[in-house]
Amino acid sequence: MKFWKSVLAGAAIALLSSTASFAAKTDLVLGIVLEPPHLDPTAGAAAAIDEVVYANIFEGLTRIGAKGDVLPALAESWTISGDGKIYTFKLHKDVKFHDGTAFDAEDVKFSLDRAHADKSTNAQKGLFAAIDTVEVVDPLTVKVTLKQPNGDFLYNMGWGDAVIVAPESAGTNKEKPIGTGPFKFDSWAKGSQIVISKNPEYWGTPAALEKATFRVIPDPAAATAALMAGDVQAFPVFPSYETIAQFQADPRFKVVIGTTEGETVLGMNNKKPPFDNLKVRQAIAHAIDRKALIDGAMFGLGTPIGSFFPPHHPAYLDLTSETAYDPELSKKLLAEAGHADGFKTTLKLPPPTYARRGGEIIAAELREIGIEAEIIPLEWAQWLEQVFKGKDYDMTIVSHTEPNDLNIFARDDYYFNYDNPAFRDLIKQIEATSDAEKRTELYQQAQKVLATDVPAAFLFQLPKTGVWDAKIEGLWENGPIQANDLTAVKWAE
Structure with missing residues (x-):
């Protein structure tokens, strides 16, 4: 009887361990070299901001994909006038910001007007210089008229600096970012890490990850040690170039050298x-x-x-x-x-x-x-x-x-x-x-x-020197924009 109790107890422990291990595979810890000065991409030039929030927390009318292509985001479609000056965006419906406020055309107008205003603090204000007027046609339609044709306009709207923010939360996004993306801001331990969690009410395809932690590790030796120990499971831009060969020789890791x-x-x-x-x-x-x-x-x-x-x-x-x-x-x-x-x-x-x-x-x-x-x-x-x-x-x-x-x-x-x-x-x-x-x-x-x-x-x-656990799928090979887009990232089964 004692023998079977021991066996059953051991099986229970193994099951709990297996369950815990399986649960952990819905979480991801990524290493980043630089801590962002704040978390509002519309108010700062640091690439480290977008490396955390782009496509994860905040979204724009368009987005830049893994191959550098322009993709729909909050705008499901658009039309361009014959003279190339008028862009009419049709927006997705039933979209909400993380604080529960509804997203609509008024938010787009607010964001673009704010970005190209005379007193704008946007670090990439030039992206919006071509905008003449932004007009709300109806709650799900926005018309943007340019001063002159701009061949980069749709691409520009995919930058992190062009994400759509709400007037209710725009003033506090530096410390508590509120967007429409598949992840919500969770916490920030200054000097250590930033945590984001899955947005259960996301309007689009839900994220596979339940939680992602961005751990700040500026020292190359510490970055190497963290990966080897499993404390960090991915370093999309790995800073220790001299140890790349070491990871290439280790089957536990995938090394991807991109541009x-x-x-x-x-x-x-x-x-x-x-x-x-x-x-x-x-x-x-x-x-x-x-x-x-x-x-x-x-x-x-x-x-x-x-x-x-x-x-x-x-x-x-x-x-x-x-x-x-x-x-x-x-x-x-x-x-x-x-x-x-x-x-x-x-x-x-x-x-x-x-x-x-x-x-x-x-x-x-x-x-x-x-x-x-x-x-x-x-x-x-x-x-x-x-x-x-x-x-x-x-x-x-x-x-x-x-x-x-x-x-x-x-x-x-x-x-x-x-x-x-x-x-x-x-x-x-x-x-x-x-x-x-x-x-x-x-x-x-x-x-x-x-x-x-x-x-x-x-x-x-x-x-772009990426090093991550060989079981991780969906991280970008190249860096067409400064981002760690986690929307398609998952652990292989």
């Missing part, structure tokens, strides 16, 4: 001497050995670029030869610019591995041509405040992961402080052109202008 929209640059303050001198900027660009940089900072992962454009784009031009590694030419250009003995400067670096390691390599290369660059490490919030917002810097390294963002060099208030009317005119032409062949021609002209003017030294395209 991103991340143009990594050595940014220079174009209005601050000596960086206001073209020859100085050219000298710095020629002093950088891109291959050595990619090998040293990225362990060979990354594609060299010579302008601000992704190599996977059909209109890409390989312009790396324009600023090829040539330290002797660098010294010559510095002498012509009046800096034969070089100069001292600063290099402010945000936390990502590519910036910190890349900064050490670039500082050493600049030293070879007489430029002494003092490295100043910054936390992400400091970088956003000092460099991105305050323009208080000499040089910096950062990867711009927004899609179709060539136009940042046409903005008067952008941190590069680059001012070229001819380039701004090219961007205006691109935005007003729908013809694919003509757009390609204009894109290539714009790339050439940047390669010549060197408002930043263009380094490499950031790879």
Whole structure:
């Protein structure tokens, strides 16, 4: 009798253990390198915001899919007028925000009007510059009239900055985000993790996961240890490039090397001497050995670029030869610019591995041509405040992961402080052109202008190094937009 009691007890324990294990497979813990400054994608430029909330908590009229294509989201369909200026969106019905308030055309009007208003704090306000008026036709129909045709409009509406928010909760989305997505905000332990849970009243296809935890792990060694121990089950953008081979050799894990929209640059303050001198900027660009940089900072992962454009784009031009590694030419250009003995400067670096390691390599290369660059490490919030917002810097390294963002060099208030009317005119032409062949021609002209003017030294395209449990399905291979879209993620049975 005692024997059978032991057997039954053991079976019960095994069943409970099995049940607990099965239940755990509805949850997922993802590692992220940077903690977002807040959780409102309509009020901040940090990619870390979208990495948590895009498509999970917040949705727009359209969305960007895994292949970079434009897909319906809150708008189930749309029509475009013959002159390309009027977009009429038909909205999904029976959609609710997470606080129970109904979604309708008034919310779309509120969100778009708010984004392109004069006092808008949207970090990508330029996305909405073409909008003239937003009109509510009926509760499920919105008409958007543009000032001129814009070939990127539907794509722009798929950015995280263009998600639809409600007037009732817009003011508190930074700390308590309320959207219409398949997941709801649960909790945020600052400095540690953000938890989202399944939205049981989601209007669309429900998520397979019950809960997802975004754990902040900026240190590459800690990221490796967390994955190996199973404390983290997925790192969609894994920061420890040197241990990639270790995970590739371990059948417990899947390693996926994809592409991103991340143009990594050595940014220079174009209005601050000596960086206001073209020859100085050219000298710095020629002093950088891109291959050595990619090998040293990225362990060979990354594609060299010579302008601000992704190599996977059909209109890409390989312009790396324009600023090829040539330290002797660098010294010559510095002498012509009046800096034969070089100069001292600063290099402010945000936390990502590519910036910190890349900064050490670039500082050493600049030293070879007489430029002494003092490295100043910054936390992400400091970088956003000092460099991105305050323009208080000499040089910096950062990867711009927004899609179709060539136009940042046409903005008067952008941190590069680059001012070229001819380039701004090219961007205006691109935005007003729908013809694919003509757009390609204009894109290539714009790339050439940047390669010549060197408002930043263009380094490499950031790879997407994904490492996750081999049983996880549905995570993106590539990064067409800065997101960890969990809508189709599940554990294999």
